[in-house]
Amino acid sequence: MIDFLREVLSYEFMRNALLAGVIVSAACGVVGTLVVLNRIVFISGGIAHAAYGGVGIAYFLGLNPVWGAVGFSLLSSLAMGYVHRKEKARADTIIGVMWALGMALGIIFVSLSPGYKADLMSYLFGSILAVSTGDLWLMAVIALVVLAFVLVFYRLLLAISFDETFSTVRNVPVGLLSMAMIVLIGLTVVISMRVVGLILVIALLTIPPAIANLYVREMRGIMVLSTGLSLLFMIAGLLVSYALNLPSGAVIILLAGLAYALAAISKGIFDKRRQIRETTAQKNDLELIR
Amino acid sequence: MERDGEAPIISLRNVWAGYDLDTVLEDVSFDLFPRDYVGLIGPNGGGKTTLIKVILGLIPPRSGSVQVMGSSAAEGRKYIGYVPQLQVSDKAFPINVWDVVSMGRIKPGFGSLRLKAEDRQRVEEALRQTGMLDLSKRSINEISGGQRQRVYIARALAAQPRILLLDEPTASVDPQASVQLYDLLARLNEEISILLISHDMTAISAYVKTIGCINRRLVYHRDKSISADMLDAGYECPVDLIAHGVPHRVLPAHDKDGERLE
Numbered sequence: 001m002i003d004f005l006r007e008v009l010s011y012e013f014m015r016n017a018l019l020a021g022v023i024v025s026a027a028c029g030v031v032g033t034l035v036v037l038n039r040i041v042f043i044s045g046g047i048a049h050a051a052y053g054g055v056g057i058a059y060f061l062g063l064n065p066v067w068g069a070v071g072f073s074l075l076s077s078l079a080m081g082y083v084h085r086k087e088k089a090r091a092d093t094i095i096g097v098m099w100a101l102g103m104a105l106g107i108i109f110v111s112l113s114p115g116y117k118a119d120l121m122s123y124l125f126g127s128i129l130a131v132s133t134g135d136l137w138l139m140a141v142i143a144l145v146v147l148a149f150v151l152v153f154y155r156l157l158l159a160i161s162f163d164e165t166f167s168t169v170r171n172v173p174v175g176l177l178s179m180a181m182i183v184l185i186g187l188t189v190v191i192s193m194r195v196v197g198l199i200l201v202i203a204l205l206t207i208p209p210a211i212a213n214l215y216v217r218e219m220r221g222i223m224v225l226s227t228g229l230s231l232l233f234m235i236a237g238l239l240v241s242y243a244l245n246l247p248s249g250a251v252i253i254l255l256a257g258l259a260y261a262l263a264a265i266s267k268g269i270f271d272k273r274r275q276i277r278e279t280t281a282q283k284n285d286l287e288l289i290r
Numbered sequence: 291m292e293r294d295g296e297a298p299i300i301s302l303r304n305v306w307a308g309y310d311l312d313t314v315l316e317d318v319s320f321d322l323f324p325r326d327y328v329g330l331i332g333p334n335g336g337g338k339t340t341l342i343k344v345i346l347g348l349i350p351p352r353s354g355s356v357q358v359m360g361s362s363a364a365e366g367r368k369y370i371g372y373v374p375q376l377q378v379s380d381k382a383f384p385i386n387v388w389d390v391v392s393m394g395r396i397k398p399g400f401g402s403l404r405l406k407a408e409d410r411q412r413v414e415e416a417l418r419q420t421g422m423l424d425l426s427k428r429s430i431n432e433i434s435g436g437q438r439q440r441v442y443i444a445r446a447l448a449a450q451p452r453i454l455l456l457d458e459p460t461a462s463v464d465p466q467a468s469v470q471l472y473d474l475l476a477r478l479n480e481e482i483s484i485l486l487i488s489h490d491m492t493a494i495s496a497y498v499k500t501i502g503c504i505n506r507r508l509v510y511h512r513d514k515s516i517s518a519d520m521l522d523a524g525y526e527c528p529v530d531l532i533a534h535g536v537p538h539r540v541l542p543a544h545d546k547d548g549e550r551l552e
Contacts (some may be wrong), residue, residue, distance in 0.1 A: 035376060155396065159396050161379070162384075166374065166445070168346075170368070170393070170396045170397070171364075172396055217384040217386065217429035218384055218429075221384075
């Protein structure tokens with residue numbers, strides 16, 4: 001095992017992959033918690049898929065696709081955030097349309113571009129092993145911005161997530177903050193893109209907080225635990241994919257999904273047992289009284 | 291309009307309000323004075339929620355004026371401690387009692403993890419007033435409906451409001467806890483004005499100082515009893531609940547023609 005780890009860490013691409021895992025885990029754990037608690041998983045999926053439009057256009061124009069993804073995910077998070085706030089009744093329909101439109105744009109521009117396009121797959125399905133040192137710096141800066149924002153506005157974000165009306169009555173700028181929160185999702189999507197790909201980002205944002213929420217009853221605790229969980233899934237997924245020669249992004253998500261299923265089932269059994277124990281205890285008490 | 295030289299803290303003048311093509315409030319005028327304890331009752335769909343939204347400045351009236359503490363609703367609502375109706379979905383949210391109540395201290399531009407000493411003190415005081423201090427570390431899904439309602443009252447109190455505005459405070463609270471809740475409100479009323487809106491007449495009849503009826507229009511005489519003319523005017527107040535099954539009679543005894551018998 002030690003030899004295996006030493007072998008793995010002797011490669012620069014493996015060390016970069018692990019660092020990328022740490023950065024992405026922190027951003028996904030924190031932002032994913034906000035996504036899950038605000039029930040805007042659909043928006044996060046929409047932003048991630050629409051970002052592919054930017055990848056395609058940048059590729060067509062001969063620019064770095066990462067910047068295309070940055071531009072498009074910011075643009076789509078602003079548009080989806082606006083729809084989410086102003087068009088409550090039809091928001092999911094419109095967001096679904098934007099989701100598919102972005103994807104379609106990307107596919108068309110990629111097909112219009114000449115040449116060999118195998119590397120474009122990495123934006124869709126991730127390629128954590130191909131993260132360069134330059135990528136790492138960009139990811140670290142974006143992650144720091146995201147984490148600093150959440151730290152500074154933690155209580156306001158908690159308040160608007162829990163009770164938007166009460167926050168409005170307390171004159172909290174609810175609209176502005178909730179737009180900012182959705183922009184944070186867009187930024188997190190961009191840095192997660194290299195690790196698991198745009199298609200699987202939605203799972204990395206939602207599965208760790210969903211597991212953490214089963215066991216922890218406080219927002220900051222869920223943020224911390226889901227960061228740890230997501231790091232665990234990434235390291236485990238990375239090692240398994242290396243050992244079995246499978247695509248890393250998909251293995252990471254598969255492990256996370258399995259863990260969620262196990263956690264949910266065991267939690268269900270645990271709760272049921274507790275119910276039975278408490279009911280029996282109450283019955284015993286009653287009999288003692290008689 | 292003044293009373294004993296005191297200006298009203300909430301004042302609605304000929305307010306019309308609604309959504310899209312639907313008018314929900316028609317020509318509503320209403321004053322709330324310091325130390326008032328007013329219960330407004332009305333059927334579901336009678337405009338109770340709309341009235342609350344208008345007072346809180348969440349929807350603008352189509353015509354007429356709304357003033358809170360002499361300012362516009364959006365400006366004056368910082369003096370209102372809003373206690374919303376309990377929602378089942380709130381329970382799913384992972385948050386403890388202390389953090390909910392600390393939301394009462396929120397002001398724009400503030401929000402970091404750690405609260406200032408003064409804010410912490412106010413939160414503690416509000417928890418003590420409502421008898422929830424011992425449960426402050428409990429998660430919101432581990433306490434009863436009555437306790438949750440107290441937590442929301444504590445959150446409102448943490449903002450040091452001049453007015454408590456309560457929406458259906460006993461809708462999902464068991465009868466015994468309701469009685470305790472009204473005891474708490476009566477104590478708070480020594481310093482704070484209370485406006486309480488409910489469809490449940492039995493809930494408020496025994497406790498409030500004055501009662502009004504809301505069903506699109508508002509009838510309020512600054513009186514404890516609901517007069518027969520209020521009902522005859524077609525406000526569809528829940529008559530059964532008003533006259534029967536309450537600890538004391540709110541509706542004065544009356545004959546078929548609506549004349550008082552006293």
